[in-house]
Amino acid sequence: MVTTVTNLGRSGLSDWLMQRLSAAVMTAYLLFILGYFFINPSPNYEQWVSLHSALPMRLFSLLTILSIAAHAWIGIWCVLTDYVTVRLIGPKATAIRLFFQLITIAITLFYTIWAIDILWGI
Amino acid sequence: MLEVSIYRYNPEVDAEPYMQDFTLDTQGKDIMVLDVLEKLKAEDPTLTFRRSCREGVCGSDGVNISGKNGLACITPLSAAVKNNKLVIRPLPGLPVIRDLVIDMSQFYAQYEKIQPYLINNTPAPAIERLQSPEERAKLDGLYECILCACCSTACPSFWWNPDKFIGPAGLLQAYRFLADSRDTATEERLAKLDDPFSVFRCHGIMNCVQVCPKGLNPTKAIGHIRNMLLTSAT
Numbered sequence: 235m236v237t238t239v240t241n242l243g244r245s246g247l248s249d250w251l252m253q254r255l256s257a258a259v260m261t262a263y264l265l266f267i268l269g270y271f272f273i274n275p276s277p278n279y280e281q282w283v284s285l286h287s288a289l290p291m292r293l294f295s296l297l298t299i300l301s302i303a304a305h306a307w308i309g310i311w312c313v314l315t316d317y318v319t320v321r322l323i324g325p326k327a328t329a330i331r332l333f334f335q336l337i338t339i340a341i342t343l344f345y346t347i348w349a350i351d352i353l354w355g356i
Numbered sequence: 357m358l359e360v361s362i363y364r365y366n367p368e369v370d371a372e373p374y375m376q377d378f379t380l381d382t383q384g385k386d387i388m389v390l391d392v393l394e395k396l397k398a399e400d401p402t403l404t405f406r407r408s409c410r411e412g413v414c415g416s417d418g419v420n421i422s423g424k425n426g427l428a429c430i431t432p433l434s435a436a437v438k439n440n441k442l443v444i445r446p447l448p449g450l451p452v453i454r455d456l457v458i459d460m461s462q463f464y465a466q467y468e469k470i471q472p473y474l475i476n477n478t479p480a481p482a483i484e485r486l487q488s489p490e491e492r493a494k495l496d497g498l499y500e501c502i503l504c505a506c507c508s509t510a511c512p513s514f515w516w517n518p519d520k521f522i523g524p525a526g527l528l529q530a531y532r533f534l535a536d537s538r539d540t541a542t543e544e545r546l547a548k549l550d551d552p553f554s555v556f557r558c559h560g561i562m563n564c565v566q567v568c569p570k571g572l573n574p575t576k577a578i579g580h581i582r583n584m585l586l587t588s589a590t
Contacts, residue, residue: 236520236553246549246556247585312557316516 238315240335242308253308256301263298287356299349303342310338358382358437360392362403363445365452373452375443382433389421389436389444390428393456404455412569415504419456420445425506425567447509449518462518463505463525469548470522470530475541491537498532498577500570501525507564507574513557520553524564524574527555531577534584546581546588555581 243249274281285291317323318331357379365373378396390407397403405428408414412430419428421436422443436442450458476485508514508523522530530549533539549555555578564574 235548236551238552241552245589246552246554247582247589249552250556250582251586251590312552315552316513316557319516321519322516 240332241311242304249308252304256305259297259301260305263294266294283356286353292353292356295353296350299346299353303346306342307338311335314338358392358433359441360396361441361443362396362456363452364403364455366402366404366454386432386434388429389419389426389431389433389442390417392433392442393417393428393444404457406457413502415502418447418504418506418509418569420447425510427504427506427569430569447505449509449515450505458505458509460505463503463508463523466508466518466522466526467503467529469554470526470533471541471545472529472533474533474536474539475544476538478540485538487537494535494537495532497572498528498535501528501532501572502570503529504569506567506569507572510563510567511558512561512563513559517553517557521557522549522554524558524578527558527581528572528574528577530555531581534581542584543588546585549581550585550589555585 238244241249243252270277270285277285286295314331314334318327318334320327323330358381360378360380361375362378363373364370364376378399380392380395382392388410390410393403393405393407397405405419406416407429408416410417410429412427415427417428418425421428421431422438422441424436425447426436428444433442444456446452446456446458450460450462453459503525505525507528508518508525511521511524513521514523530545534542534545539545558575558578560575560578562575565572565576568574
């Protein structure tokens, strides 16, 4: 058992499950948007606003944004703990890894809050 | 004449590793890579490698042959020579002790973690713990592992985190005991594997399956472990 404190769900299984579920949500959203453009190839401004101001669509978009945030964090965390390690780059690795983890959290939070602001500002 | 390039490193003499070129007359025969090593060792006794059974059972002579991990004793030249050249390096990712001999301590430490023995504290029956043919069949494709380390040393996840990720060989053995009807420590075994590294650092790239000289499928076993974790935790 390896103890970790910076992964998303504190257990390997929960991170793995979250990675899969968030991927499914993102795929569903992508298919929905592609389907929308297939049916209505060039929506005007009113149609676009009307689509995104409906509550179910806002919740679907929010769920997708949260999925992207979780998916990104789990993925970046995996990459950082693979390559930015003391074994590979020496004793400074822990500080560098924590720095990049904080940067990732900051960017993810920034985009998530900004996206919520856009969605509910329509 | 076959051109052979071999990784050489003697830490007592060499400042750093280098590739040494040899030429060998195989007389057109499709001999095994181990035969080539033996012939070259007859010429240069300092060439160092592990070998024992010479028939793919002991797992001692795992080396990287022309870019692919395998057992030298059961890899024929016809499967390994490219453009009349054979390149032999030690298994990647573990420290080299000398030439083709690697330090497998980390590999065995991961194997030890999964408790590779039956755990059953119920009173032993008079003769033996019986299994049905169906229960026994679940161990096929698992018990055959000879711990040659070809799979784990072909796995990038194991290269980056050999101290945290158990690796394909260890996980295949972990599932061998999880799947055994005579073992009663399933929950305890699963609890020790549910962290982000031990099992879940496997991203399913299947290098292990590609190189296993015994034709086993560690990725499939890892999938079974994930399913068991999912079943017990949700």
